[in-house]
Amino acid sequence: MDEFDFARGVTVGQYVPGNSILHRLDPRAKLGGFVIVLAAVITTSSYFGNAVALLAVIGLVVLSGIPLGYVLSGVRPILPILVVFTLFNFLFLGNYDPTGSRVLWRQELGIGPYEFAFTVTENSLKQTLQGVVRIIALILLTSTLTLTTTITSLAKGIESLLAPFRRVKVPGHEIAMVFAIAYRFVPTVADELERLMKAQASRGADFGRPGRFQFAKRARQLVPITVPLFVGAFRRAERLIMAMESRCYVGGAGRTPISLPRLVPRDWISLAAALGFTLAVWNVPWPL
Amino acid sequence: MTHANGALGATPIRSSLLEVRDVTVAYRVPGGGANVALSGVSLAVHEGEWLAVIGHNGSGKSTLAKLMNGLLIPGRGDVIVAGMNTRETALHRAIRQAVGVVFQEPEDQIVATLVEEDVAFGPENLGLARDEVRALVQSALDAIDAQDLRLRAPHQLSGGQKQRVAIAGVLAMRPRCIVLDESTAMLDPEGRREVLDVVARLHRAGTTIVAVTHFMSEAALADRIVVLSEGRIALEGVPREIFGDRERLRALDLDVPPVAQVAERARALGVGVRGLPLTVGEFVTALP
Amino acid sequence: MTELIVEVRDLWHWYLRGTPLETVAVQGAELELRSDDLAAIVGHTGSGKSTVVQHLNGLLRPHRGTVRVFGQDLGDPRLDARPLRRMVGLVFQQPEQQLFDPTVGDDIAFGPRQLRCTPEEVRRRVRTAMERVGLGFDAYKDRYTFGLSGGEMRRVALAGVLALEPRLLVLDEPTAGLDPRGRAQLLDSIRALHAQAGMAVVIVSHDMDVVAELARSVWVLAGGRTVMHGSVREIFARVDELRELRLGIPQVSELAHELRRAGHRVRTDVLTAGELAEALYSGTSPSSP
Numbered sequence: 007m008d009e010f011d012f013a014r015g016v017t018v019g020q021y022v023p024g025n026s027i028l029h030r031l032d033p034r035a036k037l038g039g040f041v042i043v044l045a046a047v048i049t050t051s052s053y054f055g056n057a058v059a060l061l062a063v064i065g066l067v068v069l070s071g072i073p074l075g076y077v078l079s080g081v082r083p084i085l086p087i088l089v090v091f092t093l094f095n096f097l098f099l100g101n102y103d104p105t106g107s108r109v110l111w112r113q114e115l116g117i118g119p120y121e122f123a124f125t126v127t128e129n130s131l132k133q134t135l136q137g138v139v140r141i142i143a144l145i146l147l148t149s150t151l152t153l154t155t156t157i158t159s160l161a162k163g164i165e166s167l168l169a170p171f172r173r174v175k176v177p178g179h180e181i182a183m184v185f186a187i188a189y190r191f192v193p194t195v196a197d198e199l200e201r202l203m204k205a206q207a208s209r210g211a212d213f214g215r216p217g218r219f220q221f222a223k224r225a226r227q228l229v230p231i232t233v234p235l236f237v238g239a240f241r242r243a244e245r246l247i248m249a250m251e252s253r254c255y256v257g258g259a260g261r262t263p264i265s266l267p268r269l270v271p272r273d274w275i276s277l278a279a280a281l282g283f284t285l286a287v288w289n290v291p292w293p294l
Numbered sequence: 295m296t297h298a299n300g301a302l303g304a305t306p307i308r309s310s311l312l313e314v315r316d317v318t319v320a321y322r323v324p325g326g327g328a329n330v331a332l333s334g335v336s337l338a339v340h341e342g343e344w345l346a347v348i349g350h351n352g353s354g355k356s357t358l359a360k361l362m363n364g365l366l367i368p369g370r371g372d373v374i375v376a377g378m379n380t381r382e383t384a385l386h387r388a389i390r391q392a393v394g395v396v397f398q399e400p401e402d403q404i405v406a407t408l409v410e411e412d413v414a415f416g417p418e419n420l421g422l423a424r425d426e427v428r429a430l431v432q433s434a435l436d437a438i439d440a441q442d443l444r445l446r447a448p449h450q451l452s453g454g455q456k457q458r459v460a461i462a463g464v465l466a467m468r469p470r471c472i473v474l475d476e477s478t479a480m481l482d483p484e485g486r487r488e489v490l491d492v493v494a495r496l497h498r499a500g501t502t503i504v505a506v507t508h509f510m511s512e513a514a515l516a517d518r519i520v521v522l523s524e525g526r527i528a529l530e531g532v533p534r535e536i537f538g539d540r541e542r543l544r545a546l547d548l549d550v551p552p553v554a555q556v557a558e559r560a561r562a563l564g565v566g567v568r569g570l571p572l573t574v575g576e577f578v579t580a581l582p
Numbered sequence: 583m584t585e586l587i588v589e590v591r592d593l594w595h596w597y598l599r600g601t602p603l604e605t606v607a608v609q610g611a612e613l614e615l616r617s618d619d620l621a622a623i624v625g626h627t628g629s630g631k632s633t634v635v636q637h638l639n640g641l642l643r644p645h646r647g648t649v650r651v652f653g654q655d656l657g658d659p660r661l662d663a664r665p666l667r668r669m670v671g672l673v674f675q676q677p678e679q680q681l682f683d684p685t686v687g688d689d690i691a692f693g694p695r696q697l698r699c700t701p702e703e704v705r706r707r708v709r710t711a712m713e714r715v716g717l718g719f720d721a722y723k724d725r726y727t728f729g730l731s732g733g734e735m736r737r738v739a740l741a742g743v744l745a746l747e748p749r750l751l752v753l754d755e756p757t758a759g760l761d762p763r764g765r766a767q768l769l770d771s772i773r774a775l776h777a778q779a780g781m782a783v784v785i786v787s788h789d790m791d792v793v794a795e796l797a798r799s800v801w802v803l804a805g806g807r808t809v810m811h812g813s814v815r816e817i818f819a820r821v822d823e824l825r826e827l828r829l830g831i832p833q834v835s836e837l838a839h840e841l842r843r844a845g846h847r848v849r850t851d852v853l854t855a856g857e858l859a860e861a862l863y864s865g866t867s868p869s870s871p
Contacts, residue, residue: 158407190407193449198679204641205680208672209742210696212664230692233682237728245402248365252395253416253463254387262418262427324729351732351761398759452627479759482627482788483830508761511833547763552791552833552855559859574837578844581862 021156026071027276028154032266033163035273039280040151046284047143053132054292056139062283063143063150070154080149081142088141095134100125161186162264169264179258187246198238199231206230311471311502312339312362312393317371319357331357332368333525339471344493344503346513346533349522350547355506358522359475362504363393376470391420394464398476400456404448409440409459412448416467434466438492454485458492471502478512490515510537510551514572521546534570553577587652587750587782588615588638594646595633607633609806610647615750615784620776622793622814623786625803626828631786634803635752638784639663639670652749668697671748675755677739678732686730686738687723693746711741714779715771733764737771744775750782751775757792769796794818794832794853802827819851834858 023029028036043066047059067077081088100109107129115122152160161182168178203213211230314337320328332354339345339362349355360366361373364380373380375389394416397403406412413434417427435441438458443451448459457477464472474493478486490512497503505516513519519536521529523546529536537543537550540558549555553574557567571577590613597607608630615621625631636642637649640656640663649656652669674680683689687708694704709719715737727738743751756772757765773796776783787793793800793814800817802810804827810817818824821839824831831839838850838858847865852858 156407158411186407187405190405190449194401201674202680204636205672205674205677207641208639208667208674209693210664210667210746211692212696230680230682234680237682238679242402245397245399246405248360248395249397249403249460250405250415251365252363252390252397253467254390254419255415256387256419260419260421262421262424265424350763483790484626484828510762549762553837555855556834556837556858556862559856560862563859563863565859565862574833574840577837578840581841581844581846 022072022076022153024071024154026069026154027272028066028070028150030272031154031276032269032273033155033159034167034266035269035276036151036155037160037163037167038277040147042277042280042284043147044144046287047147048140050287051132051136052292053135053294055287055290056136056143059287060139060143063146066150067146070150072150072153077146077149077153081145084141084145088138092134092138095130095137096126097124099133100127100130103127103129105129157186157189162266165258165264166266172258177258179261183258191242195235195239199235202231202234309341310338311341311376312504313372313374314338314358314361315372315374317361317368317373319354319361319366319368330525332361334371335522335525335527336371337520337527339502339504341470342500342502343518344497344505344516346516346519347504347506347522348508348510348513348519348548349528350508352524353522354525355522356475359395359473359504359506362471362473363390363395365395387420391467392469393471393473394467394469395473395475396457396460396464396477398479400453400460400480401449403460403463404456407447407449409435409446409448409451409462410444412459413462413466416463420467430466430468431462434462437465437496438462452485453481454488457481457485457489461489461492461496465496469501471504472496473504473506475506476508477505478507478509486512510549511553511573514551514554521548533572537572538570584616584618586614587617588613589648589650590614590634590637592647593634593637593644593649595630595637595642596645597633599645607806610808611803611806612808612811613801615782617749617782618780619782619784619799620773620797621784621799621801622797623784623801623803624788624790624793624829627788629803630806631803632754633806635672635754635784635786638750638752639667639672641672668746669748670750670752671743671746673740673743673751673753673756675758676736677743678735681727681735681739681742684727685723686717686725686727689727689738690741690745693742697746707745707747708741711744714744714775715741716767717741733760733767736760736764736768740768740771748781750784752784752786754786755789756785756787757789765792772796788830790818790830790832790835794835802829804829815851815853818853821850 043062047063050056050059064074067074100112101123107127109125109127110131111126113124115124164185165178165182168176168181172178207213213227314335317332317335318330319332320330323329335354335358347355347358357366361368361380362375364373364375364386367381376392378385378389380386380389404412405415410431413431414427417430422430435444438461440455440458440462443455443459448456451459460477461472478489481489493503493505494515505512507513514533514537516533519529519531519533520527521536521543528546529542537554540550543549550558551572553576554570554572557571557577557580561567566582567577568580571580590611593608593611594606595608596604598604611630611634613623613634623631623635633642637644637656638651644657651666654661654666656663681689683692690708690711691704694707699707708723712719712722717734717737727735730738753772756768760768769792772783772785775781785793785796797814800811800814801808802817802824809827810820810823818832818835821831821835832853834852834855834857835850838848838852838861841848841862842850846862848858848861852861
C-alpha cells in the first residue's frame with residue numbers, strides 16, 4: 007500500500023536512546039572495546055571459540071536494553087548474500103584445502119567436457135560455518151555500537167583517539183568529520199530518495215521486480231533514481247562546501263580541540279573486561 | 295514594525311565596509327567561450343546600511359554575494375573588505391569573520407545534528423576556547439530568538455527555523471556584515487517573516503546587511519537598492535527613487551512592489567495618494 | 583459540460599502507520615475538482631496538502647475515507663493505480679531535481695516511452711509538451727540537460743509530465759525559487775494549459791500572490807482538514823481567518839483589509855492592484871454609498 011514509505015524506517019547507524027551501561031560509556035571506551043571484541047570474533051578458529059564469541063556479542067545486545075529482535079532485523083537484508091556465500095563455500099572450498107584434512111563428502115560431476123567436484127573437508131566445513139557466525143556477530147556488534155552511541159559522540163571519540171596520530175599525518179579530525187556529515191545527511195537523502203521515487207513513478211516509471219537474475223534490466227530501471235541522486239549529492243556537496251568555507255572551515259588545523267570528559271572507572275573496567283574476554287578466547291584450549 | 299528607509303537628500307558620509315572595484319567575473323564554458331557573470335561592477339557597502347541587490351537569475355547577483363567574502367575571486371578588479379583584499383588568501387579567515395554569508399538552501403548549510411553544535415561550528419573553526427564558544431553560541435541563539443531550539447535536530451526544523459539557525463551560525467562569529475544570498479527564496483510566508491524580522495533586528499543593532507533577493511517587497515525594506523542586469527549595475531538608489539521609476543524597472547523585466555502598483559494606479563484614476571508608499575503601513579498613512 | 587473528476591471525502595492518512603513513529607498527516611480532508619477547474623490548495627507547512635494531492639495519482643492510498651479520481655476508487659486494494667498516473671500528472675516541488683537523461687528530448691520522452699508509444703507518437707508528444715512550456719523543439723531537444731538554467735530545467739521537468747497528456751495536472755509549489763521572469767512565464771504556461779489544452783489544473787502553494795493571480799477556486803487546509811473552500815475572491819476576503827491559520831495573504835488583499843480597518847470605504851474582495859485602485863477610486867467618489 008504505502009510502497010514509498012520505507013525510506014523513513016532507515017536504521018543504518020540509527021541511535022536508540024536508552025540508559026543502559028553501554029549507553030553511558032565514553033565513546034572512546036566503546037570504540038576501543040569494539041575493536042578488541044571484534045578481534046576475538048574474527049580471529050578465533052575453534053567452534054567453541056566462535057560460539058562463545060557469538061554468545062558474548064548477543065550478551066552485549068541484551069546489555070544494551072534494545073530488543074534483540076530489532077537488532078537481529080539488521081541481518082535480514084544480507085541474508086540472501088549470506089546464503090549464497092555459505093552455499094558456495096560449502097560446495098567448493100574443500101577443493102582448495104591446504105591443510106589436507108579429512109574429506110567428509112565428495113561428489114564429482116561431469117557436464118560435457120567440464121568436470122566439477124564438490125568437496126567438503128573437515129577444514130572447509132569449519133571455515134564455512136565460522137564465516138557465517140563471524141558475519142552475524144560482526145553485524146550485531148556494529149549495530150550495538152551505533153545503536154547506543156550518538157553520531158556526535160562517535161565522531162568525537164574517533165577524533166579524540168586519532169588526535170595523537172596527527173604527528174604522522176593521520177587526518178583524525180577530517181575522518182571524523184566525513185563520518186559525521188555523511189551520517190547527518192542520511193535522513194535528508196532518504197527523504198530525497200522517497201521524493202524521487204514518487205516523482206518518477208508519477209511519470210510512469212515502474213519499479214517492479216523484473217526477475218531474479220535480470221540485473222542489467224534492474225540497473226537500467228534504477229537510472230531515473232541513481233542519476234538524480236548523484237547529481238543532487240554533488241550539488242549539495244558544493245553548497246555545503248561554500249557554507250563551511252564561509253564559516254572559516256579549513257580542516258582540522260587550528261580548530262578548538264575536542265573536549266571529552268575524563269574516562270571514569272566504568273570505562274576502564276569495560277575496556278579491561280573486553281581485553282580479558284578476548285585474551286581468554288584466544289588462550290583457552292577449546293576442545294574443538 | 296518599522297524599518298529605516300533612507301531619506302532623499304544629503305546622506306552623511308559613512309565609511310565603506312566593503313568595496314567592489316571594477317570587478318569582472320567570467321566562467322569558462324565547456325565547448326569554448328566564456329560566460330560573463332559580472333562585468334565592470336563597482337559598488338560600495340557602507341557601514342550599518344541595509345543594501346538590497348535585486349535582479350533576475352543570471353544577472354550576477356549570486357556571484358556578487360560570493361565575491362563579498364572571498365568565496366570567489368574576481369578575474370579583474372578587486373574586492374576590499376574592511377581594508378583587506380580578498381585576493382590575499384591568508385586574509386580569508388579575517389575576511390570571513392567580518393562578512394558572513396547565509397545561502398539559499400536551508401538544508402545545505404547545516405553541518406551538525408544538534409542546533410547548538412551547528413552554531414558552534416564557526417567559532418570552533420576559529421580555534422576559540424571552549425567557554426568562549428559556548429558564550430558565543432548562547433548570544434547568537436538569543437539574537438535569533440531561538441533558545442528553545444538549542445537541543446533540537448536541525449533536520450527536523452521548519453525552513454524558517456533552519457535559516458534562522460544558519461544566521462545564528464554566522465552571528466556566532468561576530469561579523470560586521472551579513473550577506474543573505476536569496477535566503478528567503480525557499481521559505482513559506484511565515485518563514486520569510488521570521489527571517490526578515492531577525493534581519494531587521496540585526497540591522498537596528500548596527501549590523502550591515504546585504505540582501506540579495508528578487509522579492510521587491512523585501513527590497514523595499516532596505517536603505518539602498520542596487521539593480522543588476524546581465525552582469526552590470528543598471529540602477530542604484532534609495533527605494534523611493536528606484537521604485538518611483540516603474541518604466542525603467544519594467545524595461546528590465548522587473549516591477550515595483552504590489553503596494554506601489556496600487557498607489558500608481560489609484561493616482562492615475564485621481565485618488566490623492568501622497569508620496570510613494572512601498573509597504574502596507576505606508577499606504578494607509580498616505581491617504582487623506 | 584463539466585464533470586466531477588476528483589472526489590475526496592473524509593480522508594485520513596497516517597505516516598509510518600504501525601510503527602512507533604506513527605503520525606497523522608491528514609484527518610478528514612475534503613476536496614472536489616471538476617474538469618474545468620483551475621484550483622489551488624493552500625495551507626501552512628504541515629497542513630497535509632502535499633499528502634492529500636499524492637492520493638490523486640495513487641502514490642498514496644486512503645487509510646480512511648474515500649478518494650475517487652476519474653471514477654476510480656482508490657480505496658479498493660485491487661485497483662492498480664499505475665494507469666491513473668497517465669490521467670493525473672503530478673509535478674513535485676523543484677521538479678528539475680528529478681531530471682536524469684543527459685539529453686533534454688530523451689528525458690521528456692521517458693514518460694511516453696514507458697507508455698509504450700510508437701516512436702512517432704513519442705516524438706509528437708515530446709514536441710507538443712515542449713511547445714507548451716515554451717521550449718522550442720528543435721532548439722532544445724538535443725541540449726545537455728544539466729547545462730540548462732534552473733528555470734529551463736524546471737520547464738523540461740514539467741514537459742516530462744505533460745508528455746503523458748494528463749487530463750488533470752497537479753503542481754506542487756510550481757513557482758518556488760523562480761525569479762519574477764521565470765514565475766511570470768510559468769504562470770502563463772499554466773494558464774494556457776488550462777485554457778487551450780483543456781486540462782484541469784490544481785496548484786498546491788503557500789505563495790498567496792500566485793494563488794490570487796492564477797486560481798479561480800481555493801481549498802484551504804489546516805491541521806490535516808479542509809477548513810475553507812470557495813472562489814478565490816471569497817477566500818481572500820476572509821483575511822482575519824487566514825491570519826489566524828497563520829497563512830499568507832496576497833499583498834493586495836492585505837492592503838485592502840488594512841485600508842478598510844483604517845476607515846476607508848473599499849471592497850475587500852479585490853485580487854489585483856488595478857481592482858484595488860478602482861475600489862479606492864469609487865470609494866472616494868461622492869456617489870459611493
